[in-house]
Amino acid sequence: MALLEVKKLGISFGGLRAVDDFSMSIEKGDLYGLIGPNGAGKTTVFNLLTGVYKPTDGTIFLDGQNLTGKSITTINKAGIARTFQNIRLFSKLSVLENVKVALHQHYNYSALTGVLRLPKYFKTEKAMNERAMELLEPFDLQEDAMTLASNLPYGKQRKLEIARALATEPKLLLLDEPAAGMNPKETASLMNTILTVRDEFGVTVLLIEHDMQLVSGICEKLSVLNFGQLLCEGLTGQVLSDPEVIKAYLGE
Amino acid sequence: MKLKINPAARKSYITYGLVLAAFVAVELLLNFGSPSNMFKGLLVTFCIYSIAAASLNLTVGILGELSLGQAGFMCIGAYSSALFSVATKDSITSVWVRFPLAILIGGIFAAIFGFLIGIPVLRLRGDYLAIVTLAFGEIIKGVFASVYVGYDSAGLHFSLKSEGDLALAEGGKTLIHGPQGISGTPVDSTFEIAFIVLFISLIIIYNFINSSTGRAVMSIRDNRIAAESIGLNITKYKLMTFSLTAFLAGVAGALFSHNLSILQASKFDYNLSILILVFVVLGGIGNIRGSVIAAIVLTYIPEALRKVNSDLANYRMLIYSVILIVMMICTSNAKIRGFIVGNLQKFKGLIIRKAPAAEKEAH
Numbered sequence: 001m002a003l004l005e006v007k008k009l010g011i012s013f014g015g016l017r018a019v020d021d022f023s024m025s026i027e028k029g030d031l032y033g034l035i036g037p038n039g040a041g042k043t044t045v046f047n048l049l050t051g052v053y054k055p056t057d058g059t060i061f062l063d064g065q066n067l068t069g070k071s072i073t074t075i076n077k078a079g080i081a082r083t084f085q086n087i088r089l090f091s092k093l094s095v096l097e098n099v100k101v102a103l104h105q106h107y108n109y110s111a112l113t114g115v116l117r118l119p120k121y122f123k124t125e126k127a128m129n130e131r132a133m134e135l136l137e138p139f140d141l142q143e144d145a146m147t148l149a150s151n152l153p154y155g156k157q158r159k160l161e162i163a164r165a166l167a168t169e170p171k172l173l174l175l176d177e178p179a180a181g182m183n184p185k186e187t188a189s190l191m192n193t194i195l196t197v198r199d200e201f202g203v204t205v206l207l208i209e210h211d212m213q214l215v216s217g218i219c220e221k222l223s224v225l226n227f228g229q230l231l232c233e234g235l236t237g238q239v240l241s242d243p244e245v246i247k248a249y250l251g252e
Numbered sequence: 253m254k255l256k257i258n259p260a261a262r263k264s265y266i267t268y269g270l271v272l273a274a275f276v277a278v279e280l281l282l283n284f285g286s287p288s289n290m291f292k293g294l295l296v297t298f299c300i301y302s303i304a305a306a307s308l309n310l311t312v313g314i315l316g317e318l319s320l321g322q323a324g325f326m327c328i329g330a331y332s333s334a335l336f337s338v339a340t341k342d343s344i345t346s347v348w349v350r351f352p353l354a355i356l357i358g359g360i361f362a363a364i365f366g367f368l369i370g371i372p373v374l375r376l377r378g379d380y381l382a383i384v385t386l387a388f389g390e391i392i393k394g395v396f397a398s399v400y401v402g403y404d405s406a407g408l409h410f411s412l413k414s415e416g417d418l419a420l421a422e423g424g425k426t427l428i429h430g431p432q433g434i435s436g437t438p439v440d441s442t443f444e445i446a447f448i449v450l451f452i453s454l455i456i457i458y459n460f461i462n463s464s465t466g467r468a469v470m471s472i473r474d475n476r477i478a479a480e481s482i483g484l485n486i487t488k489y490k491l492m493t494f495s496l497t498a499f500l501a502g503v504a505g506a507l508f509s510h511n512l513s514i515l516q517a518s519k520f521d522y523n524l525s526i527l528i529l530v531f532v533v534l535g536g537i538g539n540i541r542g543s544v545i546a547a548i549v550l551t552y553i554p555e556a557l558r559k560v561n562s563d564l565a566n567y568r569m570l571i572y573s574v575i576l577i578v579m580m581i582c583t584s585n586a587k588i589r590g591f592i593v594g595n596l597q598k599f600k601g602l603i604i605r606k607a608p609a610a611e612k613e614a615h
Contacts, residue, residue, distance in 0.1 A: 050481060076483035088478035090471040092538075094259075101471045102482040104464055111492055114463025115456055121463065128464075146259070168482050 001064060003028040003204050004172055009048055009058035018044045019228045022058070026172070026221075031198055032206045033219035033236070037248055040225040042208045043085055046174050050082050051075040063171060077105060081170035083161040085177045085208075091150035095141055095160055098149050099132040102167035107131065135163050138196050155186045159193065166201055173197070175207040179214050187211055191218050216240060224248065264458035267541040271454065275447050282443075290555055292443075298548045299446035300507045303453045305531035305543040307500030312529070313538030314461060315493045316473035317374070318382040322501050322528045324389030325362040327520035329502025330509035331396055333358030334437045335427060337510065341438055351440040351510065355449060358506030359499040365392075366498020367491060374490045389525050396433075396517035402426040433516035434509070441511040449507060450544075453500050457540055460496060469493050534579050550576075 004026040011019050019041045026032050034042050047053045049060060051072040060067045067075050090098050107128045109120050136142045139159040144152060149160060158178055165173055178194065179187045191214055198205050209215050215222070215236070222239040224231040226248045232239055239245055278295065281287050304322055311319045333354040344350040373384050400411040404424025411417040415426055428434055460466050469489050472479045480486060509515045531550060535542030553575060557568035564571070582588050 052477070072477075072480040073483050073485060076481055082481055084478065084481075088475045088481075090474040090478065092474050093467065093470055097467055098471075100464070101467045101479075101484070104468060105483055108464060111460065111463065111465040114465055115459045117459060124464075164482065 002026055003030075003063055004049075004206070005059075005061040006049070007059050007061075009045070009055050009060065011044065011048060011053055011056050017228055019048065019225075022225070022228070022230055024223050024230075024233070026204060026206060028171075028204055029198070029202075030204050030206075031194070031218055031220050032204075033215050033222045034206060034208050034225065035210070035215060035222055036225035036231070041228040042225055043176060044228075045225070046082060046176055046208065049075075049174060050080055076168055076170075079169075079171035080174065081165035081168045081172075082174035083158070083165055083176055083178065085180065087154075087157050087161055089149040089157055089160060089164075091148070093149060094146050095136065095149055095152065096129070096132050096145040098160055098164050099135050099167045100128050102164045103128050103131060105168060132167070135167055138200065139163050139193060155182055155190075158182070158190070162193070162197065166197065166203065170203060173203045173205050175205065175209075177208050177210065179209060179211040182211075184213070187214055190214070194218055212240075258462065260462050263541065264454075264462065267454060267458070267544070268451070270541065271451060271544065275451075278443070288559070290559055294551065294555060295443040296441045296446045296507065296511045297551055299443070299450040300504045300511070301528065301531065301547040301551050302450055302544040303504040303507070304501055304528045305535065305547040306454060306457055306540050307497045307504070308528050309532045309535075309538065309540055309543045310457060310460070310493055310500075311497045312532050313536075313540075314466065314473065315469050315490060317490070317494075318378065319385045319494075319497070320382050320522075320525045320529065321369075321385030321389040321392075322497075323520040323522070323524035324385075324392035325366060325498040325501035326505035326508060326524070327389075327392050327396055327517060328365050329358030329362040329505025330515055330520070331428070331434065331505075331517070332361040332502075333506035334434045334509040334515050335401075337438055337440070338427060338434060338436055341436075347438075347440050350438075351445065354440070354510065355503055355506040358509075359502040362502025362505065363495045363499035366495040366501075370491045370494040370498075374487065374494060386522065386525070389520070390522065393517050393520050396428075396520075397431050399428055400426065400430050401428040431516065431518065433514060435514045437509055437513050437515055439510060439513055441507045446507050446511075449503060453503060454540065454544070456496075456500070461540075465489065465492065530576065534576070534583065536583070 002025040004024070006022065006024040009019060009022040010017070022045060034045065036042050044053065048055050051067070051070055051074070054069045058068070062078055062080060065078055067078055067080070070078070090101065093101065107124050109124045113121050133142055133145065136145060139162065141156060141160060141163060144156065149157065152160060162173075162175065162178065175194070179190055182190060194205060194207070195218060197203060207219070219236050221234065222236050223233040224239060224245050231248055232242050232245050282292070304326060308319065308322045311317055336357045337350060337354045340350055344353075369388055373381060373388070376384060398412055400413075400415050400418055402409045402415075402418045402420050402424055404421040406421055409418040409420060409424075415429060418426065420426070468479070468484050469492075472484065472486055472489055476486065531547040532543050534550065535544070535546030554568055554572045557571055558565045582592065
């Protein structure tokens with residue numbers, strides 16, 4: 001059975017049908033790409049998958065669990081984590097704290113333990129620090145652990161968002177335009193990072209991207225959205241040479 | 253890689269040190285100097301306002317929501333603790349048992365109200381939250397200013413009309429005299445007790461901020477959607493912070509009601525909430541130490557101006573408001589702020605330059 005099973009997903013904003021009859025199936029361990037021209041509804045699909053929007057039609061199943069219409073929090077706990085197209089970090093917290101906040105599902109103590117500074121507080125904080133540093137390591141962010149998130153350069157902010165999403169130990173990681181605004185060198189390093197994330201953390205990755213270098217470089221399968229509808233899906237090579245896809249991107 | 257000491261934790265230690273140093277200085281002054289009566293009378297007030305301001309900073313600075321109901325929570329704390337003390341004045345004679353209990357009761361009642369009010373109110377954001385908390389503060393004040401409570405052999409009696417309406421039996425006693433409030437509260441708030449309560453409050457606030465709960469609250473402040481997307485329960489953390497703010501405001505209220513033997517609800521008006529918010533804003537939003545310093549300085553200035561000489565005393569509120577405006581400009585104008593911060597860092601550099609060398613020797 002597929003890890004993520006989306007069937008006939010649809011949402012309307014007033015009269016506008018933003019996503020219509022969208023189905024997708026992602027196997028465990030896939031590195032899956034979702035592409036399409038601007039305004040095709042890619043981010044809307046992410047927002048539907050993570051519970052930011054409630055779908056008007058269709059179903060979403062993760063690992064056999066029905067997540068249709070669940071809250072953002074519930075969906076994250078079930079195992080979907082995401083990054084955002086416009087970076088959303090906790091800007092006034094340090095890099096380390098950004099990751100530590102996201103560890104709360106696996107390392108936690110009550111507020112009272114924290115206020116009274118019981119032994120469990122020190123033990124858990126130490127474990128959290130170690131785990132957070134482990135998560136920062138593949139992203140080369142260890143040196144910046146004490147820096148405020150808002151003071152990081154752009155490329156590192158993107159990486160920190162991925163590290164934070166991984167801290168919730170998701171089964172499926174959604175990356176919304178991870179290479180946006182990066183130069184070719186940064187993009188190349190990001191491609192390696194994404195591969196590392198998939199292989200070392202054992203996470204299935206679904207990403208939205210416009211950068212065709214990245215898409216053709218690491219994605220194994222693709223779905224193409226156009227005007228809110230699925231245009232084409234399949235292996236990357238086949239999809240990118242499909243005349244319909246080329247037409248949607250470049251026009252006739 | 254070895255982690256340095258958490259900067260947030262360092263901040264809290266500096267604050268503890270400063271507050272302790274101030275306490276020792278005041279004690280020395282009380283024992284060996286000759287402080288004015290005005291100064292002695294203000295000592296407990298400093299502590300009360302410091303607690304109220306620091307706790308409000310939890311909601312305003314850490315949670316990032318504007319609350320104008322601080323006086324309301326102080327009112328609840330003041331009344332519940334004063335009632336407890338008046339009722340047990342004869343049965344519990346030791347101040348060291350009765351007063352901590354009274355403070356705790358004040359805090360708990362305020363926290364319960366904070367929790368109940370928080371459930372609907374925290375669904376609102378920004379201006380709406382401010383408006384509703386403001387209204388709530390006024391309602392609390394209004395209710396306490398018009399309620400009459402008394403007891404006799406038959407039990408407790410309530411009335412919203414007049415003292416006579418209570419229809420107490422012979423030997424009955426009125427506890428709350430409507431607008432006249434509660435009288436005969438034992439004056440238990442000494443500077444030493446108030447200081448201990450302030451110190452414990454600061455420890456609670458800092459430990460709260462520097463825990464996973466505090467981090468979660470700050471992450472909600474910084475980016476609500478991202479906080480939800482990592483699975484944080486927004487409502488839970490908001491309610492927790494709001495209740496803790498209310499608890500500590502109730503504690504401050506308890507100190508307030510035991511500082512004077514007569515307690516009137518009219519003291520807890522809109523102006524008090526705004527005054528405390530001014531402490532928070534001028535001390536720095538999110539800066540607990542700043543709230544304490546601002547509370548003390550801004551409480552002292554108008555009283556000190558009253559004392560200087562009679563000519564100046566007439567203009568003291570004018571001078572006070574000018575000081576407030578200057579402080580506001582200095583903290584919000586980037587150029588002036590940069591100038592002050594830059595000079596402070598130069599000054600710091602002169603003192604701490606030798607510190608890293610000393611640290612190396614220690615290892």
